[in-house]
Amino acid sequence: MDLNWFVCFLGAAVVAGTPLVLATLGELITEKSGSLNLGVEGMMYMGAIIGFTTGLQTGSPFFAFIGAALAGILGAMIFGFVTITLRANQIVTGLTLTMFGTGFAGFIGTPIIGERAPQKIIDTFVKVKLPLLGDIPVIGEIFFNQDYLVYLTYILIILVGFYLYKSRYGLNGTIVGENPKAADSLGISVIGYRYLHLAMGGALCGLAGGYLSLIYVPSWQDSMIAGRGWIAVALVIFSKWNPYRAYIGALFFGGLNIVGFRLQQFDLPVSTYLLDALPYLMTVIVLVFDSMRSKSRSHAPAGLGTPYFREER
Amino acid sequence: MARIVPLENCSMAKKVRIRVFAILMAFTLSGFLLLFLGHNPFEVYASMLDGGLGSSYRVKETLIRTIPFALTALGIGLSFRMKFWNIGGEGQIMMGACSATFIGLNFQQLPSFILLPLMAIAGMIGGGLWALIPAFLKVRYRTNETILTLMLNYVALKWITYLQYVLWRDHEAFGYPKIPNLVKNAQLPKIFGLHIGVLLVPILVIGIYLFITYTKKGYEIRVIGENEATARYAGMPTSKIILGTLFVSGGICGVVGMIQVAGVNMTLSIDVSNGVGYTAIIIAWLAQLNAIAILVVSFLFAVMVEGGSYIQTVFQIPQAAASLLQGLILFFVLGSEFFIKYRVIRDRKTRIVTEGEV
Structure with missing residues (x-):
């Protein structure tokens, strides 16, 4: 296990962490406005299949990812309509969205299982070394010799951070999540911001799914998301609702996702089937440690998961 | 403008009516999806029933499930x-x-x-x-x-x-x-x-x-x-x-x-x-x-x-159609709870009623 192997491993962890960070950002932005959407896994499935089929139909990488994002938005809008407008329970609706999205992907995807993503899309997303940044020893190789969507993800992390902390709209959305009553009396549209944040979150989750089906795998396979959406939900808690911390968490879990496969060559005494359980076990451990430090609760938006009805003021 | 007011007590019959209607809506929507895919939804639903209950063997399989x-x-x-x-x-x-x-x-x-x-x-x-x-x-x-x-x-x-x-x-x-x-x-x-x-x-x-x-x-x-x-x-x-x-x-x-x-x-x-x-x-x-x-x-x-x-x-039609349909049904039923818990009142209508009283 020399340095070279390690650099290679970390580079792969960045790739494996990319769908996780996209989905985590999506759920983070959603939760910031007070909606607890547990349908991340479902939206990722919808993004993955629509992105993949759009790619097959058009051969265009651009339209494929637009399709993936729109599919995620569609899932989020269903969630929004049922929980915000029709006021249903967020937890159950989120679970339903997960099941719906999984069924949706199976329904559309079964006939094309095993089909590869179009060559043009695969060629578009080969690894490209960035000038200057890519020449930094070790760091450059790990972070700046990647495909375009990885770079887009870096930008998105900064954009989300800027939106949430520096822009008026993001601060309004945060107020909606912390105290919808106060937001309403300030003239901020609670419903509007919740829908807006859901849509942005859905788009990011859809992109995450598209990344898996179009770049990471890149062919259509059953049960492709494999719980990553749920890991993203846990990562939001772990990140204390901070997009930059979310990236660190996603990298860590990206590494766990591939560690079993990567360690195969070393003839370990542990079966890879068991190493595959690591990301899930680690999610449990991280969550438990997080909840042991009870103060971390205060990082969650105060109004998270609670619906807001104006006339019941 | 419309207002939403909580509905105090919804009769059992109305609850059942609303839920059945929601389930029918789910079937209708997925029917359109089937139509879009070039199938006759009635035929598909009929053969779904047939597949689940069409013979004593199938009934047995359904019961085992x-x-x-x-x-x-x-x-x-x-x-x-x-x-x-x-x-x-x-x-x-x-x-x-x-x-x-x-x-x-x-x-x-x-x-x-x-x-x-x-x-x-x-x-x-x-x-x-x-x-x-x-x-x-x-x-x-x-x-x-x-x-x-x-x-x-x-x-x-x-x-x-x-x-x-x-x-x-x-x-x-x-x-x-x-x-x-x-x-x-x-x-x-x-x-x-x-x-x-x-x-x-x-x-x-x-x-x-x-x-x-x-x-x-x-x-x-x-x-x-x-x-x-x-x-x-x-x-x-x-x-x-x-x-x-x-x-x-x-x-x-x-x-x-x-x-x-x-x-x-x-x-x-x-x-x-x-x-x-x-x-x-x-x-x-x-x-x-x-x-x-x-x-x-x-x-x-x-x-x-x-x-x-x-x-x-x-x-x-992939078997996942069944889970898709189940998800849709639950969405509709979850959404329909709104009509059990609340009532939408048009403000104009209320005004007419008040005028009538005067």
Whole structure:
């Protein structure tokens, strides 16, 4: 296990962490406005299949990812309509969205299982070394010799951070999540911001799914998301609702996702089937440690998961 | 402008009418989807019914599928009553199946009447302990149980994969990765053409109804579901109740695992649960945790699933159509609750009424 192997491993962890960070950002932005959407896994499935089929139909990488994002938005809008407008329970609706999205992907995807993503899309997303940044020893190789969507993800992390902390709209959305009553009396549209944040979150989750089906795998396979959406939900808690911390968490879990496969060559005494359980076990451990430090609760938006009805003021 | 006002009491008949309408809407919408894909939705639905109920053999298959649905929904329904979101039915079924199979494979010389109860108890303990992990963490550290139970599903799945491909792999199966079949002693006997596990369904339906309605423990579970703080102030040992209920809840799922292994598949494999744990969540919710309603909904869902695999062969429509339809139904029913709880009033109409009064 020399340095070279390690650099290679970390580079792969960045790739494996990319769908996780996209989905985590999506759920983070959603939760910031007070909606607890547990349908991340479902939206990722919808993004993955629509992105993949759009790619097959058009051969265009651009339209494929637009399709993936729109599919995620569609899932989020269903969630929004049922929980915000029709006021249903967020937890159950989120679970339903997960099941719906999984069924949706199976329904559309079964006939094309095993089909590869179009060559043009695969060629578009080969690894490209960035000038200057890519020449930094070790760091450059790990972070700046990647495909375009990885770079887009870096930008998105900064954009989300800027939106949430520096822009008026993001601060309004945060107020909606912390105290919808106060937001309403300030003239901020609670419903509007919740829908807006859901849509942005859905788009990011859809992109995450598209990344898996179009770049990471890149062919259509059953049960492709494999719980990553749920890991993203846990990562939001772990990140204390901070997009930059979310990236660190996603990298860590990206590494766990591939560690079993990567360690195969070393003839370990542990079966890879068991190493595959690591990301899930680690999610449990991280969550438990997080909840042991009870103060971390205060990082969650105060109004998270609670619906807001104006006339019941 | 329209206003939304809470509706105080909605009659039972209206509730049923609204829910039935919601389900019809779900069928209509997926009908359009089928139409879009170039199928005649009426034909598809008709053959779905045919696939689920068209012959005595199919009815039998549907009933065999109803059993795990109903039992699992009853099991996780217990934890839902406390608003403990146990999404881990899937993993609890697998761990129950795993421990039952362990007994079944290692003590096969025992006579059936000892071996089978042992396997059922092992299944109960396996599923129960698997559910106790998130229950303990929730009670002790308030860790989010939804994500925990879900993650444990994946851990269980990887564990069973390991058993199937490595540890318990049958080396006489010509390289095919499978666990050896259970011997005759370890298989459930038949009754009315179904395996004997079917008897558990009426026992549990009645048992859980009586338990929840008439016993002190059942009352306490309901109070915790209404408001945990109230339960604590009333001096109830809430932690103990949550732990106990989750053990039973997971234990029932574990027994389902045992039944699937010993009554249906005759071996343990990664497909032992096959999404039952997730479907049961929809069933429990649609049935509003009512034991009798769970039975009815489970049967309808079993028809849908059996019919779903039938239309796959007839129309080449993927079987996932059934889970898509289930998701849609739940969306519509969740949304329709709005019309049970609230009333939309047009302001103009109200004004006319006031004028009339003057």
